[in-house]
Amino acid sequence: MEDTQNSAPGTLPPAQAAKLGAPRRAADAQSTTKRLQTELMQLMTSSAPGISAFPSADGNLLSWTATIEGPDDTPYAGLTFKLSFAFPSNYPYAPPTVLFKTPIYHPNVDFSGRICLDILKDKWTAAYNTQTVLLSLQSLLGEPNNASPLNGEAAELWDKDPAEFKRKVLGRHRDVDEE
Amino acid sequence: MAADDLDAQEALAREFQPSLEGPLVGEKKSSHAITEEYAKADPVYVAKTAALPQKYSHYRPILGDGNCGWRATGFSYFETLISLRNAAQLEEEVARMTSLNNFLTTVGGFQEWVFEDMVDETIGLLKELAALIPNSVEAAQELLMQRFNNPEISNAIIYHLRLLASSWLKGNPAPYQDFIQGDLGIDGYCKEWLEAPNQEIDHLGIMLLIDVLLKPVGFAVEIIYLDRSAGSQVNSHMFQDEEDGVPTNPGSPIIHLLYRPSHYDILYKDNNAAFLLQQQVGEVVVNPNIQVNRATSFSHHHDVRSTPSSLHGFSDLDMTALLSIPGFCAPPPSHHGFPAQYSPVESTFPGSPISAVSPASSGPSPGNTSSVSLATQFPPQQPTQILASPILSAFPSPETQLPIHNHTSQSNPIGPPLSSHAPLPSHPPLPSELSPPNSASSFRPSKYEWEAAADWQEGPVVFKTSTFKNSHYNTAHYNNPNFQPEEWSPDCEESENGSKSRKRST
Numbered sequence: 100m101e102d103t104q105n106s107a108p109g110t111l112p113p114a115q116a117a118k119l120g121a122p123r124r125a126a127d128a129q130s131t132t133k134r135l136q137t138e139l140m141q142l143m144t145s146s147a148p149g150i151s152a153f154p155s156a157d158g159n160l161l162s163w164t165a166t167i168e169g170p171d172d173t174p175y176a177g178l179t180f181k182l183s184f185a186f187p188s189n190y191p192y193a194p195p196t197v198l199f200k201t202p203i204y205h206p207n208v209d210f211s212g213r214i215c216l217d218i219l220k221d222k223w224t225a226a227y228n229t230q231t232v233l234l235s236l237q238s239l240l241g242e243p244n245n246a247s248p249l250n251g252e253a254a255e256l257w258d259k260d261p262a263e264f265k266r267k268v269l270g271r272h273r274d275v276d277e278e
Numbered sequence: 279m280a281a282d283d284l285d286a287q288e289a290l291a292r293e294f295q296p297s298l299e300g301p302l303v304g305e306k307k308s309s310h311a312i313t314e315e316y317a318k319a320d321p322v323y324v325a326k327t328a329a330l331p332q333k334y335s336h337y338r339p340i341l342g343d344g345n346c347g348w349r350a351t352g353f354s355y356f357e358t359l360i361s362l363r364n365a366a367q368l369e370e371e372v373a374r375m376t377s378l379n380n381f382l383t384t385v386g387g388f389q390e391w392v393f394e395d396m397v398d399e400t401i402g403l404l405k406e407l408a409a410l411i412p413n414s415v416e417a418a419q420e421l422l423m424q425r426f427n428n429p430e431i432s433n434a435i436i437y438h439l440r441l442l443a444s445s446w447l448k449g450n451p452a453p454y455q456d457f458i459q460g461d462l463g464i465d466g467y468c469k470e471w472l473e474a475p476n477q478e479i480d481h482l483g484i485m486l487l488i489d490v491l492l493k494p495v496g497f498a499v500e501i502i503y504l505d506r507s508a509g510s511q512v513n514s515h516m517f518q519d520e521e522d523g524v525p526t527n528p529g530s531p532i533i534h535l536l537y538r539p540s541h542y543d544i545l546y547k548d549n550n551a552a553f554l555l556q557q558q559v560g561e562v563v564v565n566p567n568i569q570v571n572r573a574t575s576f577s578h579h580h581d582v583r584s585t586p587s588s589l590h591g592f593s594d595l596d597m598t599a600l601l602s603i604p605g606f607c608a609p610p611p612s613h614h615g616f617p618a619q620y621s622p623v624e625s626t627f628p629g630s631p632i633s634a635v636s637p638a639s640s641g642p643s644p645g646n647t648s649s650v651s652l653a654t655q656f657p658p659q660q661p662t663q664i665l666a667s668p669i670l671s672a673f674p675s676p677e678t679q680l681p682i683h684n685h686t687s688q689s690n691p692i693g694p695p696l697s698s699h700a701p702l703p704s705h706p707p708l709p710s711e712l713s714p715p716n717s718a719s720s721f722r723p724s725k726y727e728w729e730a731a732a733d734w735q736e737g738p739v740v741f742k743t744s745t746f747k748n749s750h751y752n753t754a755h756y757n758n759p760n761f762q763p764e765e766w767s768p769d770c771e772e773s774e775n776g777s778k779s780r781k782r783s784t
Binding site (some may be wrong): 129130131133134137138141189191192193221222223224225226228 | 388389391392395396399429430431433434437441469470473474475476
C-alpha cells in the first residue's frame, strides 16, 4: 500500500489508478507530513537569526518545539523563549496552535502562554509556515499590539512605565525544561 | 400574510445553513429535491424552486464548509473536462497548470514550497483522468468523486485554485480592483478573501476563478441566483468570454452553479441524458444551454421542429451502398441513411485546413477523437451501448432505439448548430466518408438542415477565435484578460462548424 501511495501520480495503469482513492484516503495526513518535512528542511538550511524549531522528541511530526531569542533593544533582549507548535491534521489549511511554554510577560500573551496573533487565527493562510510564524512572534515581542491585549496590565505598563515593564518581564521569565 | 410570518421566514432564510454533514461533493440528484426543500418556504422561493427543475434537471450538493464555491467550480472544471472525453485536452491542461506554476511564483509571489504539493494533486488528477478517459469515462468520474471527497486532496486542489485566483488578481488588477471593498487593497484582499482557508468565495473571487481557470479552457459559467428577489424564475448570469456582449466561443460547454446566499451547488441541464452519456448525447446536453442563454444568436427553432418529419423522406436513400462499407451495420430506418450520405461534410473537418482554427482539434489526439466519433459514427452500435448502461433508464425506451431521433425530438435547441453546416457548398465525395478517424459524428442531425443553414449566420464573432493561435505553453497569454485558447471539444463542434462555414462564406 505504501508503495502505491508514493508512486508519482499519473504513472499508474488506469485500472489501478481508479482504485487509488480508497488507500489514499486512509493516509489522511500524508500531505501534511510532507509539508512539515519541507518546512523542517527550510528551517535547518536557512539562517533566520534568533529562531529555531524542531519536531518534538516523541517522533510525532505534528508536534514541534521552537525557540525564539528576544530581540535586542526590547525588554526581552537576552532571553530565550520556548514555544510548542501543534499542527492540525489538515495543516497547512488550518494554522498550528502555538503556545509559549516559557512564562512570558507580554501584552498579547496570557498567563497560560496563549497568543493573540491574527495570523494564528483568522488571518492564517497556507502561504505562512513555521518560520514566518516564529518571525512574526519575534517581532511581536518588540512591537506588541496594545489595542487588543490579553494582558491588560502589560499593555498599560508598556506605554506608561517601561522600567516597570522590564522588571516584570525579567521577574516572570524562567527557563523551562522540556516536558 | 402576517408580518410575523414574513419575519419568521426571513429569519429562516438568513439562518439557512448548508449541511456540514455528508460528503464534500455529493451525488448528482434530481433538482426536484431542491423544490421539496423549499416547499414550505416563502412563496417566492416556492415559485422559483418549482420552476427550477424544468430548466436544470439535476443538481449536485456541495458541502457548505466555506469552500463550496471553490469546490463546486473546481469539481465542475474536472467534470466538464471528463465529459468532453478528450484526453488530449486534459494533457493540455496538465501543461497549462504546470506553466502556471511560474505565474504563481513570479506574479503571485508564492514560493514553490507553498504550492508544489497542491499543484501535484491538481496535475496528478488531470493526468490520471487523461489516462482513464480513453478506456472508461465511468472510472474517470469515479476517480474524480473519490479525489474530491478526500479532504486532503480536495483541499489541496482548492487551495491551488485560491492561489491561482490570487495571482490572477495581482497580475491583472485593473478589471477587478474597483470591486475590492473597503481599504483592503489588492494584497489585503488576496490574504483575507482568497488565501484564507475556508473563506467562502465572494463575487470577485468567483470572477477571478472563472477568468483564470475556466475561460482559458473555453468553459462558460452560468450562475443561477436563488434568492427572494421578485419574479417567479431564478435570475442567472452568464460568465464567458465576450466581445461587445457576444460570446466569442458560443459552442463552449457551460457549467451551471446554483447560488443561494453564501452557498454554491452545481446544477445540470441534461434533461434527457445522464452524465455518463454526455458525449454520445453531448450535442443534446450542451446545446440547449447555448440556445437558452444566447438567444440573440439563434433564430431557427422552427426549422428544427420540422426536421424529424422531413428526415423521414430520406429514409430510403442509398442504404445499400452504405452496407458495403466495412463496420457499417444496417442502420435503422429513416435516420441513418440520410446522415451517412452527407457525412462527407463532417469527415472533412478533422483533417481539413479549416479545422486548424482549433489547435486542439488538429492537435495531438486523433486517436482519441476517432474513438469518440466512432461512437456516433455507427449508430447501430449505439443502442447497445446505451442499453448496457443503467443510466439509460432516463431515456424513454422507444427513443433509445433511435438515438438521433431522440435528440431531435427532445430538444429542438439543437437546431441552430445544425444549420451551421450548410453553407459548405462542396464536400468530398462519398467514399471518403467513413474512414474512421476522420468521420466525426456523421449522424449528428446537424446536416439535415440545409435550408436553415443557408441563412444561418451568427455574425463574425466565432471567427475571432482563429486569431488566437498561440500555444498554451506561452504564459504571456494569461496576462491578457481576453485570452481564450481554442480547443477542440465535441460539444463545440457544431459551433466550430459554424465558424467554418462562415469562413467559407466570407
